[in-house]
Amino acid sequence: MEQQLNRGGDANQRIARISAHLNPNQMEGNSSLLERANCRAKGGSPGFKVAILGAAGGIGQPLSMLMKMNPLVSVLHLYDVANTPGVTSDLSHMDTGAVVRGFLGPQQLENALTGMDLVIIPAGVPRKPGMTRDDLFNINAGIVKTLCEGIAKCCPKAIVNVISNPVNSTVPIAAEVFKKAGTYDPRTLLGVTMLDVVRANTFVAEVLGLDPREVDVPVVGGHAGVTILPLLSQIKPPCSFTSEEAAYLTSRIQNGGTEVVEAKAGAGSATLSMAYAAVKFADACLQGLRGDANVIRCAFVDSVVTELPFFASKVRLGRNGIEEVYALGPMNEFERTGLEMAKKELAASIEKGVSFAAK
Numbered sequence: 001m002e003q004q005l006n007r008g009g010d011a012n013q014r015i016a017r018i019s020a021h022l023n024p025n026q027m028e029g030n031s032s033l034l035e036r037a038n039c040r041a042k043g044g045s046p047g048f049k050v051a052i053l054g055a056a057g058g059i060g061q062p063l064s065m066l067m068k069m070n071p072l073v074s075v076l077h078l079y080d081v082a083n084t085p086g087v088t089s090d091l092s093h094m095d096t097g098a099v100v101r102g103f104l105g106p107q108q109l110e111n112a113l114t115g116m117d118l119v120i121i122p123a124g125v126p127r128k129p130g131m132t133r134d135d136l137f138n139i140n141a142g143i144v145k146t147l148c149e150g151i152a153k154c155c156p157k158a159i160v161n162v163i164s165n166p167v168n169s170t171v172p173i174a175a176e177v178f179k180k181a182g183t184y185d186p187r188t189l190l191g192v193t194m195l196d197v198v199r200a201n202t203f204v205a206e207v208l209g210l211d212p213r214e215v216d217v218p219v220v221g222g223h224a225g226v227t228i229l230p231l232l233s234q235i236k237p238p239c240s241f242t243s244e245e246a247a248y249l250t251s252r253i254q255n256g257g258t259e260v261v262e263a264k265a266g267a268g269s270a271t272l273s274m275a276y277a278a279v280k281f282a283d284a285c286l287q288g289l290r291g292d293a294n295v296i297r298c299a300f301v302d303s304v305v306t307e308l309p310f311f312a313s314k315v316r317l318g319r320n321g322i323e324e325v326y327a328l329g330p331m332n333e334f335e336r337t338g339l340e341m342a343k344k345e346l347a348a349s350i351e352k353g354v355s356f357a358a359k
């Protein structure tokens with residue numbers, strides 16, 4: 001008997017294990033017999049530290065689960081103003097490598113952010129039918145501003161993925177906050193437009209009768225209505241479209257978000273496909289940080305490819321975040337007309353974000 005107990009470690013280790021079982025929440029500030037410092041370390045498993053802000057929401061929960069399954073993640077911090085204990089407890093039972101810790105409320109924001117390599121922000125309210133993304137500005141602008149102030153203070157070098165809408169304004173707000181704090185590095189701030197690419201690949205594959213996994217459509221501009229500009233002429237594999245097909249596909253891609261908002265009939269906007277897209281994008285950022293070559297995705301970034309200060313286009317991701325922002329490439333007349341419409345709306349949305357942050 002004694003031998004068996006000894007095999008299981010000394011008394012302190014046994015108590016620690018029992019206590020861990022009694023208190024699995026891994027919540028910041030939870031007191032129990034077990035201090036986290038007493039846990040047996042996981043041997044410094046390689047990987048990145050990722051924080052999700054808004055982790056208990058419609059996007060946040062599936063996003064947190066998918067990031068818990070990501071082998072590139074060693075530590076996953078889940079922050080929200082509500083419900084993080086339950087989400088953290090639940091996810092902490094998954095037998096994947098990432099260690100999950102939960103953080104609840106503004107007092108715990110700094111601890112949630114300290115030491116992070118990548119911060120993903122899906123915090124904020126979603127649309128209801130009849131609303132535009134810009135209608136979310138009044139609530140979400142302040143949320144993103146406060147969270148970015150925390151990032152500037154606690155992990156100024158982290159890569160930041162902004163999901164909260166309206167992305168066309170929240171990314172400029174984040175940039176202004178970082179500029180004000182003296183921490184702005186345009187290579188590390190990315191508005192997540194991956195869902196537009198995911199939708200474009202899916203809808204184009206439907207029309208062409210292809211497997212969506214074989215299709216790659218660049219989507220440039222921004223992330224709202226006409227600012228979402230799919231470049232069907234640059235699709236891989238190369239394919240041609242009739243003008244009716246191009247008009248149908250462009251409209252469906254631009255209105256994909258509204259399609260989901262209407263189908264959910266008041267219960268929110270895209271969450272599951274967004275979580276999938278966010279993880280696809282976050283994984284690319286982590287691959288870049290790891291030093292993988294040729295990691296290229298579309299994102300809404302600080303840019304000189306047009307006269308606007310921000311624009312979504314293809315970027316190459318690397319150890320410093322964005323290593324290269326690609327020019328838009330050749331466009332047909334339909335796309336050039338779309339580009340002019342996109343730029344007009346984008347300019348106003350960017351300006352709205354910049355002046356909000358200046359207040």
Ligand SMILES: NC(=O)C1=CN([C@@H]2O[C@H](COP(=O)(O)OP(=O)(O)OC[C@H]3O[C@@H](n4cnc5c(N)ncnc54)[C@H](O)[C@@H]3O)[C@@H](O)[C@H]2O)C=CC1
Nearest residue numbers: 054056057058059080081123124125126163164165195274
């Ligand atoms: N970039 C994109 O492609 C997409 C963006 N979105 C946007 O993502 C945002 C989130 O959408 P859902 O997850 O569906 O909303 P949700 O309402 O289900 O979840 C939002 C979460 O944010 C939390 N939250 C609110 N204020 C916070 C704060 N100050 N700090 C931390 N967390 C806070 C809430 O407690 C909630 O858990 C919305 O703004 C939505 O428009 C949605 C789909 C696609």
Ligand SMILES: O=C([O-])CC(=O)C(=O)O
Nearest residue numbers: 127195256257258269270
């Ligand atoms: O449409 C919305 O409000 C959410 C969103 O950004 C999207 O699904 O693309």
